[in-house]
Amino acid sequence: MSAHKLPRLLAALTAGALGASGCGGSTKSPPTRSSSESTTSASVASSTAQPAAPSPAATPHTVTATAGGVSATMHGGTHRPRVARPWPIRFAVTSGGHAVQASVEYEYLFAGQVVAHRSHYTFTGHFSDVFMWPSSAVGYPLTFRAVIRSRGSTLNLDYQVQVTR
Numbered sequence: 001m002s003a004h005k006l007p008r009l010l011a012a013l014t015a016g017a018l019g020a021s022g023c024g025g026s027t028k029s030p031p032t033r034s035s036s037e038s039t040t041s042a043s044v045a046s047s048t049a050q051p052a053a054p055s056p057a058a059t060p061h062t063v064t065a066t067a068g069g070v071s072a073t074m075h076g077g078t079h080r081p082r083v084a085r086p087w088p089i090r091f092a093v094t095s096g097g098h099a100v101q102a103s104v105e106y107e108y109l110f111a112g113q114v115v116a117h118r119s120h121y122t123f124t125g126h127f128s129d130v131f132m133w134p135s136s137a138v139g140y141p142l143t144f145r146a147v148i149r150s151r152g153s154t155l156n157l158d159y160q161v162q163v164t165r
Helices: 005-014
Strands: 023-026 062-067 070-076 087-093 101-110 114-125 126-131 139-148 155-162
Touching: 062 155, 070 139, 070 155, 087 101, 087 139, 114 126
Parallel strands: none
Antiparallel strands: 023 126, 062 070, 070 087, 087 126, 101 114, 101 139, 139 155
């Protein structure tokens, strides 16, 4: 990436363009796991908040982590979201198979470094959100990180994206 393009990307992410159409919603029903969803991340210790490691047998659009008896799953529609088009994501958070109260915050990473923080939602069990990526993010390999907090545990769900036109 050229040095003059990075400040433009950082400014767009910091200005809040990523959360422009966020319209999260949640339900209190217990989460269910579809047979097409599988684990793509290993445990994340609650005190370290490090990204979970991918599992080789995972589906490409699902990320899961477990820490302190809490399990969190994120399902994203695509790893190649398009500019100004809805990009849906869904979360499920459980403990012992039961829906639990949780919060989610979004972080955006470039080259492993957090370049922006967005949104903060609380929910019980399930949560979904939709937002649009800015044109300034096109072509950069980014990581969308959902930071889930529940029952004293912090789980990072990392999802690689490259925004296209």
